[in-house]
Amino acid sequence: MSETEPPLALSIVVPVYNEEGNVEPLHGELTRVARALGRPYELVFVNDGSRDGTLARLSALRARDEHLRIVDLDGNFGEAAALSAGFAHARGALVVTLDGDGQNDPADIPRLLARLGPELDVVSGRRRERQEAFLSRVLPSRIANWLIARATGVPVHDTGCGLKVYRRAVVTGARLPRGMNRFLPAVLGVRPGRVAEEWVSDRRRGSGRSHYGLSRTFAVLRDLPALPILVRLARRRPAFGRALGGAPVAQVAVLLALILGSLGWPAGRVPALAALLAAAVGWAIAHDVGRWVRAQERGVFRVRRTF
Numbered sequence: 001m002s003e004t005e006p007p008l009a010l011s012i013v014v015p016v017y018n019e020e021g022n023v024e025p026l027h028g029e030l031t032r033v034a035r036a037l038g039r040p041y042e043l044v045f046v047n048d049g050s051r052d053g054t055l056a057r058l059s060a061l062r063a064r065d066e067h068l069r070i071v072d073l074d075g076n077f078g079e080a081a082a083l084s085a086g087f088a089h090a091r092g093a094l095v096v097t098l099d100g101d102g103q104n105d106p107a108d109i110p111r112l113l114a115r116l117g118p119e120l121d122v123v124s125g126r127r128r129e130r131q132e133a134f135l136s137r138v139l140p141s142r143i144a145n146w147l148i149a150r151a152t153g154v155p156v157h158d159t160g161c162g163l164k165v166y167r168r169a170v171v172t173g174a175r176l177p178r179g180m181n182r183f184l185p186a187v188l189g190v191r192p193g194r195v196a197e198e199w200v201s202d203r204r205r206g207s208g209r210s211h212y213g214l215s216r217t218f219a220v221l222r223d224l225p226a227l228p229i230l231v232r233l234a235r236r237r238p239a240f241g242r243a244l245g246g247a248p249v250a251q252v253a254v255l256l257a258l259i260l261g262s263l264g265w266p267a268g269r270v271p272a273l274a275a276l277l278a279a280a281v282g283w284a285i286a287h288d289v290g291r292w293v294r295a296q297e298r299g300v301f302r303v304r305r306t307f
């Protein structure tokens with residue numbers, strides 16, 4: 001940004017992977033909402049290696065909208081990386097994120113922004129009346145959210161809601177490893193008292209289908225044990241994180257414990273089970289802290305071009 005340009009008040013970041021049917025209507029809705037707000041804004045669409053016509057549609061929109069910026073990634077790096085890329089390119093004082101499939105309603109954005117008073121860093125959307133199957137999506141998400149809130153200490157009821165508003169400082173430099181978008185805003189190291197929630201509506205996907213299945217529930221379970229460490233320690237003490245996550249020693253020890261445990265050592269079934277569980281938890285922690293540290297060192301995305 002040159003010195004003569006007015007500072008941007010708002011960046012709206014949208015990660016998109018194969019959303020060719022959704023980017024145009026969403027761009028239209030976002031533009032109407034952003035114009036009505038009357039503050040200088042930008043729309044940052046991050047194309048996460050789409051293989052359909054998403055990029056072509058975005059480029060066509062870009063030709064007639066100077067508020068639109070496209071960050072085109074050099075492959076499919078995942079939603080967490082796409083968000084990280086959006087954070088890296090956002091120039092607004094406040095950063096809004098939302099899904100690119102139309103499930104979040106841009107009409108909710110002004111209310112989230114209004115809620116973000118000086119006492120807060122983040123306002124996180126909480127979806128009312130979910131438009132998805134109860135048993136396969138809503139129930140697992142409720143259980144996951146309860147566990148995530150306990151593990152992170154950040155009392156958010158719907159971390160999976162893509163619609164959130166952040167103060168720019170909170171997201172600057174964020175490098176989220178794959179899947180860690182499910183633990184926003186806690187994994188950014190925000191203080192629990194500086195996060196509020198606001199009810200938002202949940203709509204049906206515009207077109208196309210979800211990129212995730214039930215397997216994400218298992219990924220969340222795997223990531224849970226490391227969360228207290230990631231949230232409170234690894235961000236502030238990288239050396240600690242390196243020691244824990246980078247050490248093959250830790251993983252070998254865990255593997256050994258796993259083998260011994262499965263052979264029934266120490267004697268008896270209960271200690272063996274306990275040893276197995278401890279080993280699994282130890283592995284999960286080492287694995288995730290390792291991923292976190294590598295993400296901070298190497299970054300999580302490569303940009304092909306921005307325009």
Ligand code: UDP
Nearest residue numbers: 015016017048078079082099100101210211
């Ligand atoms: N997404 C992405 N990269 C991926 C997978 C998803 O950028 O590898 C985007 C996707 O286009 C959408 C958002 O992340 O804008 C949420 O994805 P999806 O709607 O599939 O998730 P769900 O709503 O089922 O949680």
Ligand code: MG
Nearest residue numbers: 099101103210
């Ligand atoms: Mg969706």
